[in-house]
Amino acid sequence: MNLISSKSNPKIKETKKLFNSSKDRSKNGLFVIEGLRLCFDAFCSGVKIKTAFLTEKSYNKFQNAKDVANCADEFYIVTEDVLKHISDTVSPQGIVCVCENICNEFVDKDKLKAVVLCDVADPSNLGTISRTAEAFAVDLLIVSGGCDIYNPKALRASMGALFRLPILEIKQDGLFEFLNEHNIKIYATVVKNSQYKINEVSFDEKSAIIIGNEANGIPSEVVEQSDYTVTIPMNGRAESFNAAAAASISIYEMVRESL
Amino acid sequence: MNLISSKSNPKIKETKKLFNSSKDRSKNGLFVIEGLRLCFDAFCSGVKIKTAFLTEKSYNKFQNAKDVANCADEFYIVTEDVLKHISDTVSPQGIVCVCENICNEFVDKDKLKAVVLCDVADPSNLGTISRTAEAFAVDLLIVSGGCDIYNPKALRASMGALFRLPILEIKQDGLFEFLNEHNIKIYATVVKNSQYKINEVSFDEKSAIIIGNEANGIPSEVVEQSDYTVTIPMNGRAESFNAAAAASISIYEMVRESL
Numbered sequence: 001m002n003l004i005s006s007k008s009n010p011k012i013k014e015t016k017k018l019f020n021s022s023k024d025r026s027k028n029g030l031f032v033i034e035g036l037r038l039c040f041d042a043f044c045s046g047v048k049i050k051t052a053f054l055t056e057k058s059y060n061k062f063q064n065a066k067d068v069a070n071c072a073d074e075f076y077i078v079t080e081d082v083l084k085h086i087s088d089t090v091s092p093q094g095i096v097c098v099c100e101n102i103c104n105e106f107v108d109k110d111k112l113k114a115v116v117l118c119d120v121a122d123p124s125n126l127g128t129i130s131r132t133a134e135a136f137a138v139d140l141l142i143v144s145g146g147c148d149i150y151n152p153k154a155l156r157a158s159m160g161a162l163f164r165l166p167i168l169e170i171k172q173d174g175l176f177e178f179l180n181e182h183n184i185k186i187y188a189t190v191v192k193n194s195q196y197k198i199n200e201v202s203f204d205e206k207s208a209i210i211i212g213n214e215a216n217g218i219p220s221e222v223v224e225q226s227d228y229t230v231t232i233p234m235n236g237r238a239e240s241f242n243a244a245a246a247a248s249i250s251i252y253e254m255v256r257e258s259l
Numbered sequence: 260m261n262l263i264s265s266k267s268n269p270k271i272k273e274t275k276k277l278f279n280s281s282k283d284r285s286k287n288g289l290f291v292i293e294g295l296r297l298c299f300d301a302f303c304s305g306v307k308i309k310t311a312f313l314t315e316k317s318y319n320k321f322q323n324a325k326d327v328a329n330c331a332d333e334f335y336i337v338t339e340d341v342l343k344h345i346s347d348t349v350s351p352q353g354i355v356c357v358c359e360n361i362c363n364e365f366v367d368k369d370k371l372k373a374v375v376l377c378d379v380a381d382p383s384n385l386g387t388i389s390r391t392a393e394a395f396a397v398d399l400l401i402v403s404g405g406c407d408i409y410n411p412k413a414l415r416a417s418m419g420a421l422f423r424l425p426i427l428e429i430k431q432d433g434l435f436e437f438l439n440e441h442n443i444k445i446y447a448t449v450v451k452n453s454q455y456k457i458n459e460v461s462f463d464e465k466s467a468i469i470i471g472n473e474a475n476g477i478p479s480e481v482v483e484q485s486d487y488t489v490t491i492p493m494n495g496r497a498e499s500f501n502a503a504a505a506a507s508i509s510i511y512e513m514v515r516e517s518l
C-alpha cells in the first residue's frame with residue numbers, strides 16, 4: 001500500500017489533468033470518477049479500474065471501497081487534501097478512480113431501440129438522458145458530435161447508466177451508414193415543422209431516436225437524412241422543454257408500447 | 260434616477276437577504292430575479308416589479324431593460340460590483356428585480372389538469388417540472404410541503420413558467436379538502452407497488468398528479484389519501500429516473516390524449 005501526500009506527485013497531476021480535460025481523457029482512453037457509490041457501481045458494472053485513490057479513512061471504514069481498491073490495477077492511499085485536489089466534491093467516503101473507457105458490446109437484434117445523442121452539450125442532460133435510456137432498456141446509445149460522456153458530471157448524473165449501456169461513439173458521417181446497415185429506422189426529434197406528433201407515431205421494431213443540442217437542435221443535414229421527423233406537441237404557451245425532459249418523454253414514447 | 264455604489268446601502272442589503280433566504284422571501288411576500296431575459300419575461304407576464312437594479316450599461320444598451328426599469332415602482336442604477344453582490348451570475352445584461360409574489364388566478368373548469376408538487380426539494384427540478392407543466396397547458400400547479408418556488412434557481416430553470424402558471428400554495432392538511440371539493444381525481448406517482456402502470460391509465464377529466472420528493476417520494480399519508488397510485492414501468496435495470504424526467508413523463512401521460 002503506497003501513500004501519496006503531495007499534490008505534485010506525478011500520478012496526482014496526471015489524474016487531475018484527466019479529471020479536468022476532455023481532450024486528455026480522449027487521448028488516453030481513460031476517465032475519472034469519484035465517490036464511493038459511483039466507484040462501487042463502476043466496479044460492479046465491470047468497468048476496468050486502472051488506479052484507485054482512497055483516503056485511509058475510507059479504506060478502513062468501507063468494505064465497498066476496499067473491494068474497489070483491491071480490484072484496481074494499482075491503488076494508493078492519499079491524504080484528504082490530495083483527494084480533494086483531484087475531485088469536485090468533498091466527501092467522507094473519499095475515493096477517486098481512473099478507469100478505462102467503457103466498452104459494452106452491442107448486440108444486433110430483430111427488435112431494437114437506440115438513442116442517438118447529437119451534440120448534447122450539458123453534462124447533466126447527457127447523464128439524465130442516459131439514465132432514462134437504461135431505465136427503458138434501450139439497446140444502444142450512439143454518441144455523435146460534441147457529447148462528452150466521460151465528463152465527471154455526466155457520469156454522476158447517469159447514476160452509473162453510462163457504465164452499463166452499450167455505447168457507440170461515431171462521427172456524423174458514419175452515423176447513417178451504421179443505422180442503414182442495421183436496418184434501423186431513424187426518428188429525428190425537432191421542435192416544430194415535423195411530419196408527425198410523437199404520440200401518434202407507431203415506432204418501427206428497429207428504431208433510433210435522435211436528440212439534438214440544447215440550443216440548436218439537430219444539425220439540418222442530420223434531420224434531412226433521417227427517415228422521419230417527430231415533435232412532442234405542446235398545447236401550452238412555453239416555447240420549449242428542458243432538453244433532458246424532452247428527451248425522456250421521447251424515449252418513453254419510443255418504448256411505450258412494450259412497457 | 261438614483262445611483263447606488265455601496266454594498267452596504269440598505270436597499271442592497273435587503274435585496275441580498277431576499278435573494279439568499281427563503282424565510283425572508285416568505286415573510287415579505289417578495290422574491291428576486293436576475294438577468295435580462297428572466298426580468299423581461301416577468302414584466303411581460305404581468306409580475307409586479309417592486310424594485311429594479313440595473314448597471315448603467317444595461318440601462319443604456321437594452322430597450323427591454325429600460326422598459327422593465329420604467330414599469331418598476333422604483334429603480335436604481337448600480338455599479339457592476341453592487342449588481343454582482345446581489346446576484347448569482349455575472350452578466351453583461353446586468354439587471355436584478357425584486358418582485359411581489361405571483362398571483363395568477365385559478366379558474367375551475369369541467370376539464371382540468373393539475374400538478375401537485377409535494378416536498379420537491381431541488382430547485383432545478385422544481386423549475387424544470389413547472390416548465391413542462393406550462394408546455395402541456397396544465398391548469399393549476401399546487402405546491403405543498405417544502406417546495407421553494409421562489410428560489411432564484413427554480414425561477415430560472417422554469418424559463419418563466421412560474422410567472423404564468425396559476426399556483427396554489429397549500430398545507431398538506433388542506434390539499435385533499437381542496438381537491439375533493441373541486442371533484443379532482445388524485446393520482447399519486449410512486450416508484451413501485453402501484454395499482455396501475457401510468458401508460459395504461461385513462462385519466463379522469465379532472466385529474467391531479469402528485470410528484471414527490473427526490474429521495475423519499477410522496478409521504479405515505481398522502482399516498483393513502485389519493486384515489487390511485489401509478490408508476491412509470493421500467494423494463495431496464497436502472498433503479499429510478501431523475502425526478503424531473505419522471506415528472507415530465509408523468510405529466511405528458513396525463514395530457515397525452517388531448518395533444
